[in-house]
Amino acid sequence: xxxxxxxxxxxxxxxxxxxxxxxxxxxxxxxxxxxxxxxxxxxxxxxxxxxxxxxxxxxxxxxxxxxxxxxxxxxxxxxxxxxxxxxxxxxxxxxxxxxxxxxxxxxxxxxxxxxxxxxxxxxxxxxxxxxxxxxxxxxxxxxxxxxxxxxxxxxxxxxxxxxxxxxxxxxxxxxxxxxxxxxxxxxxxxxxxxxxxxxxxxxxxxxxxxxxxxxxxxxxxxxxxxxxxxxxxxxxxxxxxxxxx
Amino acid sequence: xxxxxxxxxxxxxxxxxxxxxxxxxxxxxxxxxxxxxxxxxxxxxxxxxxxxxxxxxxxxxxxxxxxxxxxxxxxxxxxxxxxxxxxxxxxxxxxxxxxxxxxxxxxxxxxxxxxxxxxxxxxxxxxxxxxxxxxxxxxxxxxxxxxxxxxxxxxxxxxxxxxxxxxxxxxxxxxxxxxxxxxxxxxxxxxxxxxxxxxxxxxxxxxxxxxxxxxxxxxxxxxxxxxxxxxxxxxxxxxxxxxxxxxxxxxxxxxxxxxx
Ligand SMILES: Nc1ncnc2c1ncn2[C@@H]1O[C@H](COP(=O)(O)OP(=O)(O)OP(=O)(O)O)[C@@H](O)[C@H]1O
Ligand SMILES: [Mg+2]
Numbered sequence: 001x002x003x004x005x006x007x008x009x010x011x012x013x014x015x016x017x018x019x020x021x022x023x024x025x026x027x028x029x030x031x032x033x034x035x036x037x038x039x040x041x042x043x044x045x046x047x048x049x050x051x052x053x054x055x056x057x058x059x060x061x062x063x064x065x066x067x068x069x070x071x072x073x074x075x076x077x078x079x080x081x082x083x084x085x086x087x088x089x090x091x092x093x094x095x096x097x098x099x100x101x102x103x104x105x106x107x108x109x110x111x112x113x114x115x116x117x118x119x120x121x122x123x124x125x126x127x128x129x130x131x132x133x134x135x136x137x138x139x140x141x142x143x144x145x146x147x148x149x150x151x152x153x154x155x156x157x158x159x160x161x162x163x164x165x166x167x168x169x170x171x172x173x174x175x176x177x178x179x180x181x182x183x184x185x186x187x188x189x190x191x192x193x194x195x196x197x198x199x200x201x202x203x204x205x206x207x208x209x210x211x212x213x214x215x216x217x218x219x220x221x222x223x224x225x226x227x228x229x230x231x232x233x234x235x236x237x238x239x240x241x242x243x244x245x
Numbered sequence: 246x247x248x249x250x251x252x253x254x255x256x257x258x259x260x261x262x263x264x265x266x267x268x269x270x271x272x273x274x275x276x277x278x279x280x281x282x283x284x285x286x287x288x289x290x291x292x293x294x295x296x297x298x299x300x301x302x303x304x305x306x307x308x309x310x311x312x313x314x315x316x317x318x319x320x321x322x323x324x325x326x327x328x329x330x331x332x333x334x335x336x337x338x339x340x341x342x343x344x345x346x347x348x349x350x351x352x353x354x355x356x357x358x359x360x361x362x363x364x365x366x367x368x369x370x371x372x373x374x375x376x377x378x379x380x381x382x383x384x385x386x387x388x389x390x391x392x393x394x395x396x397x398x399x400x401x402x403x404x405x406x407x408x409x410x411x412x413x414x415x416x417x418x419x420x421x422x423x424x425x426x427x428x429x430x431x432x433x434x435x436x437x438x439x440x441x442x443x444x445x446x447x448x449x450x451x452x453x454x455x456x457x458x459x460x461x462x463x464x465x466x467x468x469x470x471x472x473x474x475x476x477x478x479x480x481x482x483x484x485x486x487x488x489x490x491x492x493x494x495x496x497x498x499x500x501x502x503x504x505x
Contacts, residue, residue, distance in 0.1 A: 052406050069410040075403050079425040079503040088421070089411045121503040141411075 002028040002064045002144060004049060004179065009058035011044060017202035018044050022058070024196060024205065028144070029174040031215075033192035034181050037240055041203030042181045043072055043149055049179060050147045064177065068143035070151050072181075074134035076122040082108060082133055083118045089141040107136045110166065112159055128154040135163065148180035152187065164190060168215045189226045190218055199239045207235045252499050259495050266490070290472040299476040308461070312480070315446055315457040318374060322381025323442040329382075330389030330438070331431060337390070338397020347394070354387040359445055360452075367453050377457070380449040385438035392434020396427035425503075432500055436493050443485055 004026040011019040018041040026032045034042050047053040049060060050069050068089060076085045086104035091097070108118065111132045122130055131154045138146060152160045168191065170176045182188050188195045195209040209230065213222060230236055274292045281291040290298075302308045337343040362383045366376040400423060408422045450459020458477055465473040 047406075050410060052410055067410075069407075071403070071407065073403070075407040077404065077421060077425075079429075080421070088413070088417075092411050092413045092417055123503065123505050137411075 002177070003061070004064060004145065004177075005059075005061045006049065007059040007061075009045075009048065009055065009060065011041070011048060011053075011056055013044075019048075020202040020204045022203070022205060024194075024208075026145075026177060026179055028064070028177050029171075030194065031171055031178045031180070031192045033188040033195045034179075034198050035183070035185060035188050035195060036198030036203070037200050038183075040198050040200035042198055045198070045203065046147055046149055046179065046181055062145070064143075064145035066141070066143045067145040067147060068138035068141050069147040070135045070138040070149065072149040072153075074122070074130035076130055076133055076137075078122050081119050081121055082113065082125070085122070085133055086137045086140055089137055093141060103140055104136070107140045108133070111136050112162065128156070128159065131155065132159075132163070139166075142175075144177060146176055146178045146180075148178060150181055150183060153183065160187070167191060172214060172216045185230060186223050186227050189223050189230070191215060197235060197239055199235075206239060207233070248499065252495050255499070256495055259498070263490070287469070287471060290475055294472050295475045295479060298472040299479055302473070302476055302480075308458075311456060311458050311461050315450060315459065318377045318450070318457065319381060319442050319446040322378040322446065323385055323439055325378075326382045326386035326389055326438060326442070327435060330386045330434075331393045334390040334393025334431075335397055335427070338394045344394055344398060347390075351387050351391055351394075354383065355391075357383075359384050359448065363449050363452050366449075372453050372455070374454075376453045377446060377449040377459075380453075381442045381445050384445040385442040388441060389431070389434045389438045392430050392438075393427070396430030399430070400426055429501060429504070432497060436489070436497070439488065439493075440485065443481070447481060 006022055006024050009019060009022040010017070022045060024032065034045065036042055044053065046069075048055055049062070050067060051060075051062070052069070077088070080088070083101055083104045086108060087097075087100035090100035090103060095103075105118065109115075113129060113132060113136075117125065117129060122133070125133065131151065135148070135151045138148070152163060155163065164187070167176075167178070171178070171191070178191070180191070189211060193211060195211070196205050197207040197209070198204070199206045211218070211226070231242070236242070277289070277292050280289045286294070333347075337347045359380060362380050363376070366379045366383075370376045370379060404422055404426075408418050413422065446457070447459040447462065450457035451463045452459075454460050458480065462474060462477045465471075465477065
């Protein structure tokens with residue numbers, strides 16, 4: 001069974017405690033989201049899970065056979081055009097050039113990029129386009145575990161929905177496991193099986209929400225209803241310091 | 246290969262964009278002629294006379310030999326600083342201690358006037374090729390070294406992490422992530438280093454040798470042969486412009502296409 005397990009994780013940058021006693025696990029086929037205030041340590045946690053940062057205290061075991069990361073900032077190679085950026089991970093896996101390029105083009109089109117954008121360098125792409133390229137670069141390698149750091153933050157609602165639909169299809173077919181960060185409660189409700197609430201200073205998990213309806217069965221009513229319900233939650237109000245009126 | 250083809254393909258368009266530059270040069274020559282009419286032939290020979298002299302010189306075997314001597318010295322000096330400067334710069338960039346240690350040395354190399362180096366080199370090596378080549382190396386090496394050093398020091402940590410997360414094999418990490426960034430610093434440094442080498446080689450020859458176009462310039466000065474002096478200046482500037490605008494600039498454009 002492929003599995004990611006985080007146990008008693010603490011992390012510091014210098015003398016500042018960023019994460020404290022984080023525990024959770026993610027099984028194959030599951031989607032786990034982390035929500036929390038800005039600066040709460042979400043990106044740090046994700047980087048630790050993806051082995052981009054070294055663990056200082058505690059334990060992270062990752063038995064997933066493959067993983068890919070879509071960063072909060074797109075992190076594209078400025079000297080490579082859209083297609084070459086997307087095919088980077090495929091080439092790294094040793095796939096041949098022409099096949100990689102073809103796959104990259106297919107997914108680029110699927111993600112709402114046009115043929116005009118294929119040859120563009122990142123400097124000529126909009127913020128949302130860069131984000132889609134970065135997301136496509138991660139998804140095109142068909143990872144068993146996908147790390148997403150606010151992948152849709154720069155997209156308009158239409159695009160957001162389209163890309164979410166692509167993910168939902170993969171989730172329902174159990175093709176992928178996802179650990180993702182978002183600021184958007186509704187997005188977390190729409191996509192995840194489990195949502196963790198990370199409170200800041202230092203970052204620790206205060207509450208866990210579970211959503212049992214299958215992702216493709218969650219209509220707008222379900223999502224709005226759940227959001228309204230969750231927004232009433234004491235811990236949510238405290239964590240985000242929402243003013244009640 | 247694809248890259249070289251693209252440079253050649255874009256070349257005509259690039260040349261066409263050079264009309265403005267040519268107009269400026271013609272305007273400059275017009276002012277030069279005006280200067281000649283005001284100050285007379287001895288102080289400032291007319292462009293026509295200068296170019297006539299130039300033409301004669303270019304058909305003179307002796308002058309060609311002088312030019313070859315200068316080219317030889319400049320290319321040995323520049324080639325060595327390119328090789329050593331790039332390699333040492335990259336190494337210094339990869340190791341934090343080395344880059345810290347190299348800073349004062351670079352400051353001394355950059356801060357010391359070339360003329361002082363020439364004097365020292367004349368004492369050390371006497372009047373000959375070595376003096377000139379040494380001065381060229383000393384002047385252009387720090388420029389290239391600093392370029393390579395900065396290229397390596399400024400590698401983007403975020404992109405390194407990205408490369409790690411996609412498990413890029415080492416050759417992809419090098420050619421796709423590190424090299425383009427480093428090259429975008431090293432290449433302009435090569436260009437400035439070359440310009441520097443070309444200037445310094447003439448100066449060193451003028452002061453320290455009896456061969457090369459620098460020495461010819463010195464002889465023209467002692468004989469008050471202004472047309473020859475100006476013709477030599479035209480050779481120097483013309484060759485620099487040729488290398489810079491016809492060879493290097495088109496490459497630079499393609500290399501830096503991805504930049505803002
Ligand atoms: N490399 C670092 N060195 C020192 N401090 C850091 C470093 N990276 C992050 N921090 C600090 O850690 C804290 C958490 O940062 P992190 O990026 O994990 O927040 P986040 O929850 O992802 O925020 P956001 O939602 O705005 O992206 C911040 O206070 C930040 O200043
Ligand atoms: Mg973040």
